[in-house]
Amino acid sequence: MRCPGRRILLYYPHMYDLIIIGGGPAGVAAAIYAARKRLKTALIAEEIGGQSVVSNSIENWIGTKDISGTDLAQSFQTHLDAVKGDTVTLAIGERVVALGKNAGGFLITTKMNKEFTARAVLIASGAGRRKLDVPGAEKFENKGVTYCASCDGPLFADQDVAVIGGGNAGFETALQLLAYAKSVTLIHRHAEFKADSVTVEKARAHPNMHVITHAEPIEVVGEQFVTGLVYKEKGSGEVKNLAVSGIFVEAGVIPNTSFAEGIAELDAIRRIKTDARSQRTSTEGVWAAGDCTDELYHQNNIAAGDGVKALEDIYLWIKKQ
Numbered sequence: 001m002r003c004p005g006r007r008i009l010l011y012y013p014h015m016y017d018l019i020i021i022g023g024g025p026a027g028v029a030a031a032i033y034a035a036r037k038r039l040k041t042a043l044i045a046e047e048i049g050g051q052s053v054v055s056n057s058i059e060n061w062i063g064t065k066d067i068s069g070t071d072l073a074q075s076f077q078t079h080l081d082a083v084k085g086d087t088v089t090l091a092i093g094e095r096v097v098a099l100g101k102n103a104g105g106f107l108i109t110t111k112m113n114k115e116f117t118a119r120a121v122l123i124a125s126g127a128g129r130r131k132l133d134v135p136g137a138e139k140f141e142n143k144g145v146t147y148c149a150s151c152d153g154p155l156f157a158d159q160d161v162a163v164i165g166g167g168n169a170g171f172e173t174a175l176q177l178l179a180y181a182k183s184v185t186l187i188h189r190h191a192e193f194k195a196d197s198v199t200v201e202k203a204r205a206h207p208n209m210h211v212i213t214h215a216e217p218i219e220v221v222g223e224q225f226v227t228g229l230v231y232k233e234k235g236s237g238e239v240k241n242l243a244v245s246g247i248f249v250e251a252g253v254i255p256n257t258s259f260a261e262g263i264a265e266l267d268a269i270r271r272i273k274t275d276a277r278s279q280r281t282s283t284e285g286v287w288a289a290g291d292c293t294d295e296l297y298h299q300n301n302i303a304a305g306d307g308v309k310a311l312e313d314i315y316l317w318i319k320k321q
């Protein structure tokens with residue numbers, strides 16, 4: 001007859017102290033701290049770097065004056081490679097599809113049907129792009145409607161293009177496009193911009209930059225490819241057509257939290273509710289950090305800080321178990 005402890009060991013041969021889901025600044029910062037604290041950790045992520053990997057120039061990552069998204073991702077990878085080994089295991093290229101409780105703690109299942117078990121979980125899965133939800137947007141996706149300026153921008157050299165969204169991502173996209181497009185028209189639904197003033201001023205100083213505020217897109221039109229964006233001026237109600245061949249959508253983000261549904265409480269827009277002092281979620285043993293949470297501000301430094309804060313709390317929690 002086996003003793004209960006032995007049975008658990010056989011059933012969970014790779015029981016980790018901690019599983020971190022996500023390889024953006026939140027997840028990577030937490031993994032570095034986990035290594036220093038010698039927590040047996042697995043970091044599971046589709047890729048390393050996170051959302052700003054598409055940015056040409058990040059000017060506010062502390063300690064670097066200016067770094068591209070790809071170089072930032074590479075520096076994360078280099079730092080992880082330096083700490084990986086017995087303590088920290090990397091499972092990159094894996095997508096988590098389910099997170100549930102089990103006898104030893106938590107069971108995590110990936111799309112490739114791999115299972116991981118851990119006593120504690122840190123969700124740092126960030127957020128993805130919100131799609132443009134107007135007639136024609138889906139039909140013309142990749143035929144003029146795009147969600148990645150650094151991937152598709154050069155295809156629109158010397159053409160008139162539109163950017164939808166007045167946040168940092170919208171203005172950064174406009175700045176990238178101004179390098180080769182004939183003109184860039186940014187459409188924003190509010191009168192005030194969410195983007196940093198420095199970024200707004202830099203874009204607006206460009207002679208080929210146009211901004212339309214207090215307006216909302218109504219339809220994407222075209223034949224084989226996009227020929228225009230129909231929008232409504234919210235003040236007057238007037239409907240106008242903007243002749244463009246490219247539409248770059250930067251309309252906000254949706255948290256990557258579908259696998260966490262049922263295990264951690266989400267808010268009305270599906271972000272994980274956390275205690276801002278500790279990053280704890282509604283479930284004992286589960287923490288969340290970065291853009292997947294109800295944190296007010298979404299920035300690389302904040303995500304990394306949240307990851308570190310979570311790790312400090314997780315460490316104390318594990319030691320008390």
Ligand SMILES: Cc1cc2nc3c(=O)[nH]c(=O)nc-3n(C[C@H](O)[C@H](O)[C@H](O)COP(=O)(O)OP(=O)(O)OC[C@H]3O[C@@H](n4cnc5c(N)ncnc54)[C@H](O)[C@@H]3O)c2cc1C
Pocket residue numbers: 021022023024025026027044045046047048049050051052053054055057058059060061094095096097124125126127128168169172256259289290291292298299300301303
């Ligand atoms: C275009 C753009 C430019 C930006 N520029 C700046 C800037 O200049 N300065 C700044 O401070 N901030 C910038 N930001 C914001 C910044 O990128 C985010 O705040 C930050 O990346 C959030 O980090 P995170 O670790 O919470 O999540 P993310 O960066 O979103 O990383 C999420 C990670 O989780 C992984 N993942 C997601 N779902 C799963 C799953 N189911 N299974 C496994 N892995 C999963 C992803 O692969 C990724 O590794 C920018 C954002 C964008 C979109």
